[in-house]
Amino acid sequence: MKVQKIHRNNYIVKQLPTATVYLNRKFEIIHASDQWANEFENDSIDILGKNIFDQIHTEASSDLKNLLILCLEGKSTQFNTEWCAQNDDLSKWFEWSITPWYDDNENIIGAIVQVQNISLHVQVDQRFHKLESLLREKAEFANIGIWEFDPIKEKVWWCERTKAIHGVSDAFVPTFNNIIDFYKPGYSRNSFALALENAATKGASWNEKLQIITPEGIEKWIITTGSPTFKNKKFTGLLGSFQDISQTVEIETRTKENERLLQTLIDNLPLNVYIKDTESRKILVNKSEADYVGLGSRQELLGKNDFDVYDHKTAKIGRNEDLWVMKNRKSIMSKEDLCIKKDGTETIFSVSKIPYIDENNEIAGIIGMSIDITDIKQKERELKDLINVTSLQNKKLIDFAHIVSHNLRSHTANFSMLLDFLTHEKNEDEKSKIMKMLTDSSDSLLETLDNLNEVVAINTNVNQEKKKVALKEKVEQVESDLQAFLTNNNALIINQIPQKLVIKVVPDYLESILMNFITNSVKYSNPERRPVIVLTTENKNGYTVLSIADNGSGIDLKKYGDKLFGMYKTFHDHKDSRGIGLYISKNQIEAMNGKVEVESAVGKGTTFKIYFNEKD
Template identity: 30%
Template sequence: MEKRSLSKKNIQDEKFLNALAEAFRLQEAILSTTELAILSVTPEGIISSFNRAAEHLLGYSGEEVIGKTSSLIFHDLDEVIKRAQLLSEALNMVIEPVFDVFTIKARIQKTPNREDWTFIRKDGSRFPALLSVSALRDDQDVITGYVGIITDLSYMKVFDDRVRESEEKFRVLAENIPGAIYLCHHDKNYSVIYINDHIERITGYPANDFLTGKVSFSHLFHPEDAEMINSRVNKAVQDRKRFHLRYRLRHRSGEWRWVDEVGIGVFVDGKLSMLEGFLSDITAQKTAEEKLHKIVEENLRVFNNAVNLNVICGFDGYFKRVSLSWTTITGWSEIELLSRPFFDFVHHEDIEATHEAFAAIKNGDNMFTFENRYRCRDGSYRWLLWSSACDQNHQVVYASAIDITERKKSEEELLNSKKNIEAIAVKLQERNRQLDEFAHIISHNLRSPVGNIQALINLLDENSDIREYRLIFDKLKNVAKNLGGTMNDLMDTLKVKTQTDVERVEVHFKDLLDKVRQSLEGEMILAEASVTHNFERAHSIRYPKAYLESIFQNLLSNAIKYRAPNRKAKIHFETNVRNEAVELRVTDNGQGIDLKKFGDKLFGLHRTFHNHDEARGVGLFLIKTQIESMGGSITAESQVGKGTTFIIQFG
């Protein structure tokens, strides 16, 4: 049963390919026999096709121009320069006197552009002609080239027999092209005016069923596609542009067929008369695309999720594809890595050896132990150990590298033991300095609570009664509570000062904000505070999760703690990207801070600016220390009585 299904599918695929080939042959035959001079060019203007009528009109053969020259060869340079100046003024943009002069309007307006030009034949003779230029676009609306039709205005005559001949050619084309050509009304059923017999191959219904209204397109649309089809057709008609759709139609057998449709509205005296278009069955193509997409997706998953730095590069010295680990390790974006020769990233001392190795690889010598240094975006260099294989047929090299920077550092440390010991000594001195500083902080911050405990105890003696003991005990509990808070703050500060290598992980702002909001939910309810956010411009960041949670916790709790007494607290978190760095802005409508008076003390340890029982002046100092330890900065904007905004630039 399975073999029979596969055989049936192979037959369907073969029929599709044969039909497609027949369509291409028919297209070539039409282009060869038409009296219209037609040429097509690449997006850069290089001629890619040149029919016989164009050869006869311009005097060049296809071999002389296809793939070898730009269409500028047929034009007067002075006329091109003048047109460029006029276009620059009309479009309010600089148009260079190059290929853009012919295509800019067709590209911007997305409609064929017709202009009169002076053409120059190979023998030097000149003639006036009408040039109609249309942009060719793929399914993603990306321009793949342009097609131009040249009409000789010096011999422009219209004869009834030619009209009849064109009508006959259209009839022959309509009946033989592997697809359905239609004319229909723009009503809810898309009532058919004309359709060729190929519609039966696509839907299983004969053309007459559509013409008599027995069957309508709207009843064959897949339910999930119907709204999209109607919306895009209506929009195209409104804008007077063509529409290009891919959707599913129900075949008479009950199965769903994928179709590709291109159509446009026909307007008479400014009013929509009908829709015309072309339908083709792309079911086999769609199935093949899905299989190919799955294979590509699997390959990309392996390519991008590997720890190694995988890369595909061309013989021209440019990377064609890089794995995600390149951005993580080097800091360069994918666009930056692909847009420059990879030799630009190689350490100047390694360029010569890299050139020699690359030449050997292109000659077919695979390498497994080549080492060189690559420059990171921050100016540092990473040592890479390469293995590679060459595909000479496609002129590409498949290579994989591992980061051996740490190994190299270890080797250098072994060779430079004295420097290593000195570096350790410096680190120990710094650590001792930090510990000494911490000892001073402890001494300063614990002196008052310890003295307070001693004073309270001294108030009691053998003559004190139970009420005095209870009173003193309650006061001691408060002192102990405050002392515990002070110790916790000091320990957090010490951790920040002593941790110099904190792991960065991918942290999503919304997930973290949700967690912090839950931890402060009770306070928010009591304060009737509302918290909003907008993380659309930057959803996440690579950052120490504990630090970012501390930042969110302190800023949110401060906003609640120092809310305005005459209104409900509103706090808004928002991210942005400035100078390629993520920025976080936290705004509240609280009491505000007098920055002229306290601006230089805002982030100082134990600095407070409002009367509050729980204010200790540690939170802002702590998050500033955390942010700066990661290479970032924090500033504030505030107005007394209106609120405060903290701006964090992450490093």
């Protein structure tokens, strides 16, 4: 908005009918009218930003500089006739007017210098009449009136424009006393009375923005100036001006009100809004953006770029986006960006950026909007995890149904066949053999049903409470329970788990898992060497990883890797192989939100890595 205001002011000043420049406090030209350029034979664009004393040359440059300094101090506004030599063949006379330049907070930020070419009048009339004529002419354009006080005659003189500003007729006779009554009671009246007293007693000039009330009750904002005049160091009167700035103040008031309304609107939007200049510095932010950055107030954020508030990587991404939008004059809509602040806080935003184009169709920056979608992305991840779990459970259910159907059908067929044999067999010895086979089949069926029930129990009781368990102690307990088995097989367990390591697990599941993996390591040991099982742990990406490594026969993972944890899958000719242990252990691990991995080489041994989830 500041950029727009500067361009608008340039546009207005260029069209002023008088030669006018706006100077900053360094006497650099900020705005210049075309008339100024014509009078001094300069280009109104080329002189912007340059020192006024480098552009014009007068016989009284030092006096002009002193007047400008006084003006910047708010002490005086002076009118002077100066001679300016343009070149050896041409001389011009100008009338100078210097007025303070105020910002929105009524601070003097520079000076307004207006000149009038009076070369044709210098030889025609006296200095006073020329000045009066010039002021009247300027008053027509700038709504400025002049006034004068003669202390000897005790008379106050107002020009027609001054009377019009005060809403009185040409017949009105101002006096030193009644002019004070026009000022609004309070600050304005007290300030004007004090200014008159200081001018008369101390020789002080003034330049004030005050309010007056006309006889009809209309309130107006004016800029009133006054300067004492002296002759031989003796006070001879006061000379000053009145400028009606009511329309300007009304426009400024409406502008500020519109700005407040706009600010209120964007402050209550459920998203972060900001405007950046071409250097990616923020020139407008809403409350949400200021609150997110955490700098306390909007003013503290203005003028800062992303490198001031985000880590370098995040800021670089933001800057590249800004440059792309400004270069291509195209928008970025709903792009997901991870923003990391310097304190490490991470937020996922849906970011939209559009080019900010000024009234001259030039790129002035970007307008950005972003909304925090961190919670939405978390919900998406949770939903995705739920879908994955559901899919996995559904696959397990289908696999389980196939296994149950196949196994029960096998047992049923076996029973049917044996019963048929028994019905038709006459030999008692053969009948006894068949009865034994029926008994064995019955035991096998019961074992199958027990295994299936255990699998069902694991997958239906997924919310069993996890408790803290000392892992090293649990391994020692399992080793004690298997002592006879281990001794008979001359097996050695090397427990390298830290003594104080505690994990959150379902205790019964952990015991079953350790039993299965340790007994398997012994069962499938290499007959040529003593079975050795080494247990170690490590922390990895939020998991406590238990490694169970043996020096057994190993598994051909290329051949059996995808079937290793299947139900009733066996990979050795061991007489006790059932193919159910690893399947049950894997289900128990996954029921605790963990996972299991395997590394193996035929003839060298196998390492199972069990991941216990530390987060849930």
